[in-house]
Amino acid sequence: GQNIDQPTEMTATEGAIVQINCTYQTSGFNGLFWYQQHAGEAPTFLSYNVLDGLEEKGRFSSFLSRSKGYSYLLLKELQMKDSASYLCAVGPSNTGGFKTIFGAGTRLFVKA
Amino acid sequence: EPEVTQTPSHQVTQMGQEVILRCVPISNHLYFYWYRQILGQKVEFLVSFYNNEISEKSEIFDDQFSVERPDGSNFTLKIRSTKLEDSAMYFCASSASRQYGYTFGSGTRLTVV
Numbered sequence: 001g002q003n004i005d006q007p008t009e010m011t012a013t014e015g016a017i018v019q020i021n022c023t024y025q026t027s028g029f030n031g032l033f034w035y036q037q038h039a040g041e042a043p044t045f046l047s048y049n050v051l052d053g054l055e056e057k058g059r060f061s062s063f064l065s066r067s068k069g070y071s072y073l074l075l076k077e078l079q080m081k082d083s084a085s086y087l088c089a090v091g092p093s094n095t096g097g098f099k100t101i102f103g104a105g106t107r108l109f110v111k112a
Numbered sequence: 113e114p115e116v117t118q119t120p121s122h123q124v125t126q127m128g129q130e131v132i133l134r135c136v137p138i139s140n141h142l143y144f145y146w147y148r149q150i151l152g153q154k155v156e157f158l159v160s161f162y163n164n165e166i167s168e169k170s171e172i173f174d175d176q177f178s179v180e181r182p183d184g185s186n187f188t189l190k191i192r193s194t195k196l197e198d199s200a201m202y203f204c205a206s207s208a209s210r211q212y213g214y215t216f217g218s219g220t221r222l223t224v225v
Contacts, residue, residue: 030211042203043155045213053114087155092210098160098168100214104152 002026004103006088011109016078020106022071022088032064033089033100034073043087043102047073075108083110114138118204118217125224128193133220134145143207144180144187145214148172148200150205155203162188162210213222 003025012018024032031050034044049064049071050053062072073086085107091100117136137144146158154175159169159179166179178190183200191198201221205214 033213037155037215042216043214044220045215047211050211097158097169098162098210099145099156102147102155 001089002087002101004085004090004101006106008104009107009109011012012075012078014078014080014110014112017074017076018078018108020073020075020086022073022106024069024088024090024103024104025072026090026093026101029090030092030094031090032062032071033091034060034071035087035102037085037087037092037105039084046086060091066103076102078110080110080112084106114215116206116215116217118202118220120220121218122221123223125194125222127224128194131191131222133187133189133191133202133204133222134216135217136185137187137204137206138208139185140141140216141206141208141215143167143210144181145205145207146189147203147205147216148202149203149219158189158202187210191222194222198222199224 005023007032034046037043045060054063059076064071087105088103089100092098119134143162149155157170159173160167171220178193180188201219203219204217207214
């Protein structure tokens with residue numbers, strides 16, 4: 001099966017940088033995704049890594065190492081509105097699958 | 113910005129009743145999905161739909177569930193005989209390509225009593 005592990009909760013200070021790690025035990029997938037989900041709302045797409053390395057998008061960057069089964073999401077210049085859950089997801093399989101599998105998410109609390 | 117629309121936002125139903133959850137995906141997207149999220153748990157895959165047929169489904173998506181795209185815009189999820197454990201937030205999503213990120217609808221909160 002597919003296993004995705006993320007820390008359950010993290011706390012960081014406004015203006016700081018935080019790194020949310022994700023490890024996975026699956027292979028043969030097309031890409032690794034990060035989504036943001038505020039409480040009671042739908043996930044929103046943040047980033048997508050196909051190749052190893054860093055993808056930067058404004059205050060958010062995401063990194064992938066397929067050989068290590070590891071990704072992280074880096075959030076810079078944290079704002080209070082960044083308090084949310086961050087979901088690591090992998091998929092679809094490169095053998096013709098369609099689904100994306102989500103981790104349980106990391107709840108980030110940003111404090112003043 | 114284009115969005116995925118879901119109706120209703122909340123639905124309360126009695127155990128054993130049928131429910132239909134409705135979604136209007138983004139118009140030029142080709143891939144459609146239903147996911148659910150039980151309160152406090154992870155987002156779980158139910159089914160994907162492409163080229164007018166189910167392309168993949170999970171173990172959760174048993175005979176009680178069905179999906180339809182009755183016309184060019186709507187995408188529905190039907191639960192034939194609801195159980196208490198079907199209570200969850202149901203998200204519809206669409207994407208332009210199999211490898212792209214999803215756009216999710218705002219969800220339907222289903223409560224089975």
